[in-house]
Amino acid sequence: MTTYKIYAGGDFIETNNSFNVENPYNNEIIAKTFLAGKEEMEIAIEKGLCAEKVMKNLPSYKKYEILMQISDALKKQKNRLATILSQEAAKPMKYALGEIDRAAQTFIIAAEESKRIPKEYVSLDWTEAGAGREGFIKHFPLGLIAGIAPFNFPLNLAVHKIAPAIAAGNPIILKPSRSTPLSTLELAKIIDKTDLPKGALSILPTDRETGNMFVADHRFKLLSFTGSPSVGWRMKNNAGKKKVLLELGGNAGMYIAENTDIKKAVNRSLIGAFAYSGQVCIHAQRIYVHQNIFDTFIAKFIEATSNLKFGTPTNPKTDISAMIDEQNAIRVENWVNEARNQGAKILYGGKRNGTNFEPTILTNTKSEMKVCAMEIFGPVVNIEKVNSISEAVEQINNSQYGLQAGVFTNNIDDMKYSFENLEVGGVIINDIPTFRVDNMPYGGVKNSGFGREGVKYSIQEMTEPKLMVL
Amino acid sequence: MTTYKIYAGGDFIETNNSFNVENPYNNEIIAKTFLAGKEEMEIAIEKGLCAEKVMKNLPSYKKYEILMQISDALKKQKNRLATILSQEAAKPMKYALGEIDRAAQTFIIAAEESKRIPKEYVSLDWTEAGAGREGFIKHFPLGLIAGIAPFNFPLNLAVHKIAPAIAAGNPIILKPSRSTPLSTLELAKIIDKTDLPKGALSILPTDRETGNMFVADHRFKLLSFTGSPSVGWRMKNNAGKKKVLLELGGNAGMYIAENTDIKKAVNRSLIGAFAYSGQVCIHAQRIYVHQNIFDTFIAKFIEATSNLKFGTPTNPKTDISAMIDEQNAIRVENWVNEARNQGAKILYGGKRNGTNFEPTILTNTKSEMKVCAMEIFGPVVNIEKVNSISEAVEQINNSQYGLQAGVFTNNIDDMKYSFENLEVGGVIINDIPTFRVDNMPYGGVKNSGFGREGVKYSIQEMTEPKLMVL
């Protein structure tokens, strides 16, 4: 069995607190690694603080080189890394491969943006008091960053914290999910071989108590957290003086108008609903279909769902595999059963077997049911009938969340109405809410988050403007 | 009879070459004014050159004050100025009033943009050769500007040269059309009372030979010309080392898709076709209507046209009045007759009476006919049938010109297709090609122009970037 040392302040170390990482699909142990305690955390923080100055002074061509080296190494090891990621997360291989590609791309974007940290040069002579004066605004790195990444995109969502931190000139300590630490520890090995100053990166799985330091320790200047809403919002109020960036979840909705290419809508919705068993922040949980095409859509969607291939994650043909753990599978099962008991109709699936949960299609749901109102983070989708764009928008907005929404339509008025009125961070026209490319601003409103990611936007969050008046 | 002195380098002067300005509607003499000769032009140029330094050094709060004072004065004298403009140009009062409003707005925009002349602050450490280096880019005024304005928007199109010139810190000499010099000479009176440094503005109607100095004299750093294509392009090749900005005309086309609100399309098309007798650069000369609604559209359009009220320009109820001169009315008459002889069908109008030409609707035209292929600059519109957005775009593009185009549609694909494929400077979705607001970038491709106006964009043309590497 492989042992992964953890990466503290530039050194790969072991601690006296080891644990096993399992493949959720078959519960086989993949590797052993370690939890950092306060002592290791302290080392990482101290070395991180030491690295602040050298990171701040790195010229952009050095940052570019380092970030491009990382990207190249990810591409070269794509298959090996995807296999590890697939195993630790039970993520079907085709999605795991895509995630390595995206992580490599995220580093490229960061490499480029490191040369384009925003600067402003402005006139200040708008009144006599400023006559002859000009302003120069430069964005300086904040300092040590705390990053907490979730299990569902264990590599790329960590990279969305690490890459912009480096690009901005900040050291960072990243806490991966305890379920899926291996892909980021592999990344640590890659980064360790580059010219990144030692101490500028640590990758530390931690126990809960130590994990709290990411939130409470005042030496961190920003906490970037991706995870569940309840945990995230609590952090905001315990964060002291540091900035907080929260990428939380949602119960993303979408609308399919009458005038749509139904085949495309079905194919994309299938991805939105069931990719990685719905364990995706922008999982398409609620689909509102125009009444005139509702029956057709349902029929085609059920048929497409029935063709999904369940199996071992590392098989390249697998469409859907196990959920991350049994506890979550049971939760999903309970919510679905509760919904059925309250009147929802199961059009497909609905059954659990260990960590496996069938792709499940519900209808006749009500907005108060947990399957609608809460983030299900499982392979469950609710499909309901609406009669207009305005009803669809009302339904989608009828939620405590607001991350992204999808609108399939060929109508300009629908498009404008959606953009103006959907209470979300991103409106995807003619695609699923699950659409994300790594240079776009990404983040939610309402309970779905606080701030925006997407390299350039993360860099803005991770820097502080300083004005010089001359 | 009123006498208007011309404005040379800060002084109101008379020359020995006077001429009368007439109302084209009734040939009444409105006022007497003067043509500048080479001597007056020389004075204006020399004083303009002298003003370069003081203009360059004006702080933005001074430029803001001056430009806002002008705007306020225009608003205060709105009715008086509109009456003068209406008379000199035979422009119906409602459009003349609108032009004063727009000129006031153009000065406001310039006032604001004078505080926002673009500046850039960039990293230069993308390679080791630039380590520790940053770049500062500031846009400096070019120097003396030559502006030539047409008769059709005698005030606002002059203002689109004067206002950005001042905002950018440049002196300018403006040549109004000989037909319509009065509104700009009124503007000169207003500006003369502000703190604009003397010499920074001249308003000089000229004879043809003197007018050539605007093109040929090397002391001008930029020539901004609005007028006819043939004149404009000849200027480009005689301009020596100066920059040239050409706002020429076109034969603007538009498309009305099947799914459109026909009533709105008719009402707007009426404006596009006949406002100010079509003497507008973005006059809607060619309307392509989807075959399924063609007959309906034609019927409604003819009816609406028949309700247009012809009359004296200063009457607030007048919709349409005389053309600028008989020579142009005859030209339009000839083109229409030629088209009819070649097979076009006159659905409405077609007759001339002195300087008056009836609002005229043609169909069955061919793309080679002058009424289609050339800029008609008269109250004539061709309406033809098409069966798709792609045919419409092909027809609209089948032209030597490319200023703006209108597309009435509620379809996202139509919108994207139009934007990608129409060979024009501006695509107006759900409105006529005649749409213009004064802060938008405005200008054409193909034979319709060279460069862009629209205050902010004019300012970019009227400044030169200078880099400081530090």
Place this chain on the structure above:
Amino acid sequence: MTTYKIYAGGDFIETNNSFNVENPYNNEIIAKTFLAGKEEMEIAIEKGLCAEKVMKNLPSYKKYEILMQISDALKKQKNRLATILSQEAAKPMKYALGEIDRAAQTFIIAAEESKRIPKEYVSLDWTEAGAGREGFIKHFPLGLIAGIAPFNFPLNLAVHKIAPAIAAGNPIILKPSRSTPLSTLELAKIIDKTDLPKGALSILPTDRETGNMFVADHRFKLLSFTGSPSVGWRMKNNAGKKKVLLELGGNAGMYIAENTDIKKAVNRSLIGAFAYSGQVCIHAQRIYVHQNIFDTFIAKFIEATSNLKFGTPTNPKTDISAMIDEQNAIRVENWVNEARNQGAKILYGGKRNGTNFEPTILTNTKSEMKVCAMEIFGPVVNIEKVNSISEAVEQINNSQYGLQAGVFTNNIDDMKYSFENLEVGGVIINDIPTFRVDNMPYGGVKNSGFGREGVKYSIQEMTEPKLMVL
């Protein structure tokens, strides 16, 4: 005695909790006004929420009109308003007049920026996943804003919350300082006469318990607070899910290099040290002078201080008047005495008489003394000797605060070193840290604040980006 009603959700009302506003210089009662309780606050919040939609949908030309109307009215009533402000705050008339000018200017900037709310249009085809896709980012108003303004610039610092809120399309409830509510209540009268939708603005002095709703009530989407650091940071952790913008204070430092125009440095430092009795967030509290000119500077500075004219605030010749209340004057006295007892030397002043505290110059201070380490918010300045720019920067950075710093130098290396190394929000070259114009980004690092103000920057904070993928 004048009675000022308070402004709740579009109505001027009285409550059963009145209080008197006094002139701190002579304790004369100027006016009576009211404290809002929870009931009035609830009305203001409900009407504010109702106004969210109409505010969001205001076109920019309406916002521009409203904001310019307010600016014009402030200019027209300048003397009257300055007198009221001068009385309630004991602010010398010349500074009060300047504040009215600045408030008018802040509204102009907001009017202009309301037309320029940032929008982005970006390519998303950086990978195949985004082929054919583009992104449109528009900034939407956040919703109801909570603003809390301090006593020291009772009008303009309130305006820095109100004006950008309106420009961004947000309703706002503003709590003025209980000491100085009159100038903002005058502003309410002005705004009430414009077309601003009723409910979009409330001006409510409150008791402490009601005041807590500004922080805790979840219906506010952003809290913008200007005030003391201890209060501000506590708010951040009680703010729930809302955004927080903190403009706190500091103990601003400055450096005077050897090669400087001493006369200019003395004259400006005098303003930095003693304007409005140092009750300014960017009051120049610590001046570091190069050793070679230290004695000269001290001599000239003492002489200049001795010429300051103390007196009644409304006298146009008064340079310095009373502090805001006796409690603060006593605090300053205590700190100065404590410093003297610990070895500091009083070069000038040091004595208190009621609310009046003499302009006071200290030297031989130590960085731990309260007069150095804490925000004194009184007419006290410490002047110390240093031998280099690096020592000066080290001293200025030796503080828990970091708002602005001033550097008098004619040396490029000093300038670059300062900009790179001073831990502040703004570095003012060749002027005092007290320099502020209203379009510049303004705000501090370390304990001095969180986020940036300055109209354009406030608008960014007060809006939420929404992405449309097309």
Place this chain on the structure above:
Amino acid sequence: MTTYKIYAGGDFIETNNSFNVENPYNNEIIAKTFLAGKEEMEIAIEKGLCAEKVMKNLPSYKKYEILMQISDALKKQKNRLATILSQEAAKPMKYALGEIDRAAQTFIIAAEESKRIPKEYVSLDWTEAGAGREGFIKHFPLGLIAGIAPFNFPLNLAVHKIAPAIAAGNPIILKPSRSTPLSTLELAKIIDKTDLPKGALSILPTDRETGNMFVADHRFKLLSFTGSPSVGWRMKNNAGKKKVLLELGGNAGMYIAENTDIKKAVNRSLIGAFAYSGQVCIHAQRIYVHQNIFDTFIAKFIEATSNLKFGTPTNPKTDISAMIDEQNAIRVENWVNEARNQGAKILYGGKRNGTNFEPTILTNTKSEMKVCAMEIFGPVVNIEKVNSISEAVEQINNSQYGLQAGVFTNNIDDMKYSFENLEVGGVIINDIPTFRVDNMPYGGVKNSGFGREGVKYSIQEMTEPKLMVL
């Protein structure tokens, strides 16, 4: 002997008009290649026009890939390519290697900028006429580009036309100098192996008559010319309707203030004066030194010049080698002799031997002498005494040219004065006018040019904005 086919519309071809390329240092024939005639030119144009549509529609990720492939290939073949370049241009190897690095870097910049073609999203509701309207501005490729590159940076100055053309989505036909066509023909081989659509690039040395088509043929939409002023400006007036971008030469000046690090100034000035025998557009031709350090500077500069190593270009230790041809060496000799006869003093060098001209230092020159007033394009520098920044700026501005200027100073006032008053495209503080990195805007004012290069800026020139109003 190697034969290089030329690259016409995607094919490597021979013509019946071959010529030899020689090493100017020893007149050895390096290779044989061909001149394109009208027939080959016609093929290249037709294939270029055919490629317009496919180029326009390339997604940015494809353009990025292509441009990065080119950059990688240049890096891999660095030594081989540098040797060829060194031979054809008699460019010392160390500079030839640097040029390959820069060309690779220019392609990287273009790859990145291809994803960042400027787009704007603006509000149009500044008046009621635009209520509910927004504007979208996208920059579309212009179409076929004509590029003409000079001999002195035969690779990188060609790349500054090719790389932005591709990034912008334009096909391009590039005419290299007849003296130095080999490095660009090597580049053609590299590019031919990428996925760049065939026809999108041609590299064609031509005879003079065919070369005229680059200027006169209306199928080109932009002419980008780097070369001599007299040729360039003539082109502008023969270019018809196409855009013209001129990067011409100059007689760059610099100033060395009293407070400067003389050693650094001498070392950098040596590069500015003599690198590649001064055959550089931004060659430091005129050095103005403060009188108080003049003698010291002269002494050190002569000494440093005497240490320059003359020799064969491919020797890595060579500092200076032959000029491009004897004709130019004779011209330089004549100018120097003429200057001496008119009173100039030769402090070092001055002699010619075939194509070799000694590094030459003059003083006591007058501004009318050819060595001062005209672009010498040879290893000659004039060093003169001044007593102030203002005199230095006056001297530097006393020229028909204005490309870049260098100012060695540590004084903020000098820096500001230079930036405000030097009539040039770029002011380099504390370095020579010869400073250029490939992402900076580059180009001259006065007779030195028209427009700006520097990838991002070239892309702006090579695209046309199109507005969509929605």
